[in-house]
Amino acid sequence: MDHKNSDRIGERHGLTRRQLFELGAGLGLVLTLTPSGSFAEGREELAIAIPADLGGWDHDYLAFDLVGLAVMKNCYPFMIEYGVKEQGGARVMDTGTVEPVFAESWESDAEGKVWTLKVRKGVKFPSGNEMTAHDVKWSKDRAFAAKANVAGVYRLIGLSEASQVEVVDDYTVRFTQSQPSDLSNHIQIICLFVYDSEELKKHATADDPWAKDWATKNPQSGGAYNVADYKAGQEIVLEANPSFPLDAPRVKRVKLQVIPAPANRRLLLEKGEIDIALGLSRRDIDDLRGKSGIEVISSPSNEFVFMPMAMGTPPFDNPLVRRAMAHVVPYDAIVANVYNGNARRSTSPVPLDMPGHSPAGYPFGFDIDKAKALLAEAGTADGFESEIAVLAGDVAQERAAVLVSSAAAQAGIELKVTPLDPGTLFQRRSEKTLPLQIANGQMWVNDIEYLLAVCLTPTGFLNYAGYDNPRIVEIFQTLNRTSDKAARNTLFAEVQGILAADVPWLVLAQPHFDLPVSAGVSGWVQPVDGLFRLRYLDA
Numbered sequence: 001m002d003h004k005n006s007d008r009i010g011e012r013h014g015l016t017r018r019q020l021f022e023l024g025a026g027l028g029l030v031l032t033l034t035p036s037g038s039f040a041e042g043r044e045e046l047a048i049a050i051p052a053d054l055g056g057w058d059h060d061y062l063a064f065d066l067v068g069l070a071v072m073k074n075c076y077p078f079m080i081e082y083g084v085k086e087q088g089g090a091r092v093m094d095t096g097t098v099e100p101v102f103a104e105s106w107e108s109d110a111e112g113k114v115w116t117l118k119v120r121k122g123v124k125f126p127s128g129n130e131m132t133a134h135d136v137k138w139s140k141d142r143a144f145a146a147k148a149n150v151a152g153v154y155r156l157i158g159l160s161e162a163s164q165v166e167v168v169d170d171y172t173v174r175f176t177q178s179q180p181s182d183l184s185n186h187i188q189i190i191c192l193f194v195y196d197s198e199e200l201k202k203h204a205t206a207d208d209p210w211a212k213d214w215a216t217k218n219p220q221s222g223g224a225y226n227v228a229d230y231k232a233g234q235e236i237v238l239e240a241n242p243s244f245p246l247d248a249p250r251v252k253r254v255k256l257q258v259i260p261a262p263a264n265r266r267l268l269l270e271k272g273e274i275d276i277a278l279g280l281s282r283r284d285i286d287d288l289r290g291k292s293g294i295e296v297i298s299s300p301s302n303e304f305v306f307m308p309m310a311m312g313t314p315p316f317d318n319p320l321v322r323r324a325m326a327h328v329v330p331y332d333a334i335v336a337n338v339y340n341g342n343a344r345r346s347t348s349p350v351p352l353d354m355p356g357h358s359p360a361g362y363p364f365g366f367d368i369d370k371a372k373a374l375l376a377e378a379g380t381a382d383g384f385e386s387e388i389a390v391l392a393g394d395v396a397q398e399r400a401a402v403l404v405s406s407a408a409a410q411a412g413i414e415l416k417v418t419p420l421d422p423g424t425l426f427q428r429r430s431e432k433t434l435p436l437q438i439a440n441g442q443m444w445v446n447d448i449e450y451l452l453a454v455c456l457t458p459t460g461f462l463n464y465a466g467y468d469n470p471r472i473v474e475i476f477q478t479l480n481r482t483s484d485k486a487a488r489n490t491l492f493a494e495v496q497g498i499l500a501a502d503v504p505w506l507v508l509a510q511p512h513f514d515l516p517v518s519a520g521v522s523g524w525v526q527p528v529d530g531l532f533r534l535r536y537l538d539a
Contacts, residue, residue, distance in 0.1 A: 043539035045253040046521070049265040051279040053233050053258045058215040059193055060146040070531040071236060071256065072193070077131065077222040079103040079117060079192040080185070084525050084536070087353075090299030091536070092526040095446040096355075098185050101246060102131065102194065104171075112180035112483045113158075115188075117173045120245050125196040125222045133173045138197035140165045142210045150191045156453060156480070157181040157188075182483040186445040190529070196222060224249050224535040234258055238534070249535035250523060266516075269294060275518045275539065278532075283395050286340060288516045298342060299526040301513040303442045304351045305400065307388070307506035308465035310435045315386075320378035322503040325436075326364035327371035328408040329506050338399045339511050346507035349456070349499045356448050356492030361499050362507050371411040383412025389428065389437040392419035397438045400508060432466050438508075439464055444529040448492050449479040456504065465504040472498060 054068030059076055062068050083097035100106055104118040123131045143150035144162040154160065158178035166174045177184065195215075203214035219227035225238035236256040240249040257274065259265045265277040266284050272293060280288075288294050309316040309325065316322055335343045344352055348361030375381055388405060390397040398419065405415040415436065420428065428434050441462060443451055455462045457476050475491050482488065513526050523538035 043251060043520075045255065046251050046276065046537060046539060047255045047257060047274040048276040049259040049268055049274045049278060050256050051258075051260060051262070051265070054236075056216040057219050058212060059220070060143055060150060060210075061148050061212065061216070063149050066530055072220070073223075073531040074225045074534050075219065075221050075223045075227050075238060076193040077102045077123075077125075078189070079119070079136070079194065080106050080189055082189060082528065088300045090297075090526060091524065092299055093528045095186070095528055098189070099246075106185075106188075108184065112182075112184065113177050115175040115177070115184060116168075117175065117192075119171045119173070121171055123245055124243050125199065126226050126241075127196055127199045129196055129198045131194065131196075131222070132170050133167045134170070135194050135197045136173045136192075137165055137167045139193070139195045142195065143191070145210060146212075153187055153190060156450070157184050179481050180483045181480065182485075182488060183445060183447055183449060184483075186447060186450070190444060194222075195220065224533075225254065228253075240535075244535075247535075250538040251534070254534055254537075269516055269518065272518060275521050277516050280516060281395055282339070282511075282514070285514045285516050293519050295517055295519055295521070297515040297517055297522075297524045298512045299524070300344070300353065301442075301510060301526060302351050302353060302446065302528055303440060303513070303530075304346055304510050305396075305438065305440050305508045306346070306349070307404070307436060307438050307508065308434075308504060309506070310432060310466060311468075311502075311504060312432070312466050313435050315378070315380055315384050316435055318378050318380075319502060320374050321380060321384075323364070324371040324374035324378065324411065325408075325413075326362070326503055326506055327367045327374065328404070328411050328413065329364075329508065330366050330403050330407045331508065332366070333403055333407075334400050335509050337403065338396050339509060342514065343509040343511040346510055348496055349505050349507055350448055350451060350492070350496060351443065352510055354443070354446050354448060354451070356489055356496075358493060358496050360493070361496030363500055364503075366407070368407070368410045375411060375413075381412075383414065385414045385416075386435045387416045387418045389418045389420050389425065389434045391425055391438075392421050396511070397440075401438055404506075429464055432464075434464070437464065442528075442530050446528055448495060449476065449488075452476040452479070452495070456499075467502070467504040469498060469502060 050067050052067050054071050055065045056062055059072050079102050081099050081101050083094040083099050084091055085094035098106065102120055102123060104120045106117050108115045117136065119131060119133055119136065125131060141162045158181060159175065164176045168174050200211040200215060203211040219230050221227050224241055224244050226241050227236065228239040229237040235258065238254045240252045259268065262280055262284060266280055268274045269277040285296060289296050309322055311317055331345055335341060335345055347359040348357055350357045350361055375383065388401045390401050401417040405417055408415050452472060453476065454460045456467050457463065457473055458468045472495065475495055479488060479491055515524055521539045523536045525533055525536045527533060
C-alpha cells in the first residue's frame with residue numbers, strides 16, 4: 001500500500017492508525033505502523049517513551065541515572081558483554097558467559113590476575129578515527145583521574161592505579177590486578193567502555209585536560225548505535241552503527257522521546273504513537289494487558305523486594321523478634337495480590353538465579369503461631385508498635401505494606417504504613433532512622449560477593465538495616481581475594497546460614513519485569529543491570 005494513501009484511507013473512513021494497521025493485518029496485508037503514522041514493508045524505526053532525559057553524556061561522571069546509563073550502554077562502545085539465554089520462556093542476559101564485542105578477545109592468565117584485551121582491528125569511531133589500544137588506555141586513565149564511578153568499582157577487583165593498565169601494542173592492552181577476582185568479568189562489563197580519545201583531546205584545555213565540559217554536553221557515539229540527533233529534554237535519535245562488529249541491530253533507527261508523565265506514556269502507547277512505554281506502574285501495565293494492539297512482554301528479573309529491619313533499634317535489635325517478623329509476612333498473598341501472580345517467591349536474601357543461592361538462607365513461612373511463640377521467647381508477648389516506611393506513590397510497596405501490617409496485627413504487632421517522598425526517604429535511610437521499610441533492589445553484578453559489598457557489610461550503600469556481622473565481613477574479604485569456585489561455594493553456603501540466623505531482612509518476592517509494547521515488537525532481552533539493550537529488538 002502506498003504510504004501517503006494509507007493515511008488518507010484512514011481519515012476517509014474514520015479509522016485511527018492503530019485500527020487501520022489491525023484491519024490490514026486481518027486482510028493479510030503486510031503493513032508496519034511507524035510512530036510518524038506511515039506504513040512500510042518491514043520495521044526500520046521504533047519510538048520509545050522514556051520518563052526523563054539523561055543527566056549528561058559523560059559516562060565517567062554519570063551515576064544513579066538509569067535512563068542516562070541505559071542510553072550510554074547503547075551508544076558507547078563496550079569491549080565485552082554478557083551472552084543471552086532462554087529462561088522461563090523469555091530471553092535474559094546470561095551472566096555466566098562473556099561475549100567479545102569491540103574486543104577480539106579477552107583472556108586472563110592462569111591465576112586470574114592479569115587480563116589481556118585485544119581490540120578488533122579496523123573498527124572506526126564516527127569521526128573516522130580507528131579504535132585502538134591507545135583509546136582504551138586513555139579512557140581508563142581518564143576514569144582513574146575522575147575518581148568517580150569506574151574508579152570506585154574497579155577497586156573491587158584490585159585495580160586502583162592507572163599504571164595497572166598498560167598498552168602492549170596498538171591493539172593489545174594488559175590489566176594487572178593486585179589480586180585475582182571472580183568479579184573481573186562482571187566489573188569490566190560495567191566499566192570497559194571506550195572514548196574516541198583523539199576527538200576528546202581536541203576539546204581539552206589546560207583547566208580541563210580530560211574535556212569533561214565538552215563530554216558532558218555532547219553525545220558520544222560508536223557503540224551499537226550512534227546518536228543522530230539530540231534535542232535536550234525532548235528526544236534522542238539513535239541510528240544503527242554500520243561499524244558495529246557483531247550482528248547489526250535489527251531496528252535501524254530508534255527515537256527515544258522524553259515523556260515525563262506516566263499517563264501520557266500510556267496514552268501514546270494506546271494510541272499507537274509509540275512502540276514501547278518505559279517506566280509505567282504495575283497498575284498501568286495490568287490495565288494494558290489484553291488491549292487491542294498492545295502486548296506485555298514478561299521475563300524473570302533479578303529485582304528483589306525486601307524489608308530491612310533496623311538492627312540497632314528496639315525491638316528489631318533482638319534476633320528473636322526479627323525471626324518472628326519473618327513468620328508474619330503473608331508471602332503467597334503478596335505474590336498473588338500485589339503482583340497478580342507475576343512474581344516469584346524469594347527464598348533467601350541471595351536473589352533467585354544468583355550462583356550459590358540456597359533456600360536455606362531464609363527458612364521461614366507465614367505462621368502466626370510460630371511468630372507468637374518467638375515474640376513470647378523474646379519477652380514481647382504483648383506485641384509492639386512500629387512503622388513500615390514506603391515510597392509515596394509506589395502502589396506495589398503500599399499494597400505489600402498493608403498486607404504485612406494486617407497479618408502482623410494477628411500476632412499483636414501494630415505497624416503503621418508511612419508513605420515518604422523520595423527526599424525524605426533517602427534522608428531517613430542515610431540517618432538509619434527507619435525501623436522497618438520496603439525497598440527494591442537489583443544487583444548489577446550477579447554474585448554474592450557483590451551483594452555483600454553493597455548491602456550486607458557496614459560500608460555498603462544499600463545496607464539499610466545497619467547490618468554488621470564480623471564473620472560476614474571476614475567472608476567478604478576472603479571472597480575478594482579468591483576466585484576458586486569450590487571455596488567460594490562453601491563460603492556462599494555459610495553466608496546464607498548466618499543470614500538465616502540473623503534475619504536482617506524480610507524477603508518478599510522477585511517480580512517479573514513487564515514491558516508494554518505495540519503488537520509485533522519482540523526480541524527484548526532482560527538485562528541484569530536494568531539497562532536496556534536496543535540491538536536485540538525486532539518488529
